[in-house]
Amino acid sequence: MRHSGRTAVILAAALIAAPAITLAQEPVRDFSQLNTRLTPGDTIWVTDAQGREVKGRILSLGADELTLEGGGGRTFGAPDVRAIDVRRADSLENGAFIGMGVGGGLALTACLIAGSGADDGEAGWCAVAVAVYAGIGAGIGVGIDAMIPGKKLVAYRAPGSAAPSRARLSIAPVVTPRAKGLALAFSF
Numbered sequence: 001m002r003h004s005g006r007t008a009v010i011l012a013a014a015l016i017a018a019p020a021i022t023l024a025q026e027p028v029r030d031f032s033q034l035n036t037r038l039t040p041g042d043t044i045w046v047t048d049a050q051g052r053e054v055k056g057r058i059l060s061l062g063a064d065e066l067t068l069e070g071g072g073g074r075t076f077g078a079p080d081v082r083a084i085d086v087r088r089a090d091s092l093e094n095g096a097f098i099g100m101g102v103g104g105g106l107a108l109t110a111c112l113i114a115g116s117g118a119d120d121g122e123a124g125w126c127a128v129a130v131a132v133y134a135g136i137g138a139g140i141g142v143g144i145d146a147m148i149p150g151k152k153l154v155a156y157r158a159p160g161s162a163a164p165s166r167a168r169l170s171i172a173p174v175v176t177p178r179a180k181g182l183a184l185a186f187s188f
Contacts, residue, residue: 027083027084027153027154027155027156027157028155028156028157029156029157029158029159031063031064031078031081031156031158032063032064032078034061034066034084034155034156035061037086037155037156038058038061038084038086038155039058039061040058040059040060040061041057041058042057042058042086043055043056043057043058043086043087044056044057044058044068044084044085044086044155045084045085045086045152046066046068046076046081046083046084047081047082047083047084047085048076048080048081048082049079049080049081049082051082054068054074056068056069056074057069059073064077064078065077065078066081081156081158082157082158083154083156083157083158084154084155084156085152085153085154085155086152086153086155087149087150087151087152087153088150088151088153089150090145090148090149090150090151092142092145092146094145095141095142095143095144095145095146096138096141096142096145097138097141098141099137099138099139099140099141099142099144100134100135100137100138100141101134101137102137102141103133103134103135103136103137103138103140104130104131104133104134104137106133106137107126107129107130107132107133107134108126108130110129111126111129111130167186167187168186168187169184169185169186170184170185170186170187171183171184171185172185
């Protein structure tokens with residue numbers, strides 16, 4: 001019985017992590033493969049060979065160049081591009097589910113604390129209250145989720161260009177005859 005609990009926890013963690021793992025994609029390294037990640041009309045951020053970032057909407061996308069809308073159209077050839085980032089919209093579904101859980105959960109908790117359910121009449125009203133507050137919570141969750149922009153993802157990174165440096169946290173054990181603990185190092 002003890003192993004089945006661990007198995008259930010591991011299975012639940014795998015199911016929760018699976019969508020994130022499948023969505024994480026490495027950027028393409030060949031300019032001609034950009035059409036597998038981007039389409040005309042997408043808003044992108046292009047980092048050129050000098051490190052300048054230009055934001056624009058894709059007007060046209062070819063095997064060796066791309067053109068952005070605005071200002072007569074700015075064209076970038078493959079050798080002139082170091083990286084291309086794109087922002088993908090987040091689904092509002094998760095906001096609805098979180099809001100529904102919070103609203104319905106709070107209503108259910110209030111019903112349980114108040115002792116509702118002692119007779120059938122009060123249990124019916126409690127069920128209605130849970131449904132109503134779950135719906136209100138779902139609406140609020142969708143509204144909040146709509147205000148949060150999607151994640152900015154790297155769609156293309158030129159061969160030989162390094163990924164931008166990011167903050168790092170290192171944790172190492174420290175074991176001496178007089179002390180035991182952890183050493184933390186933060187770099188950026």
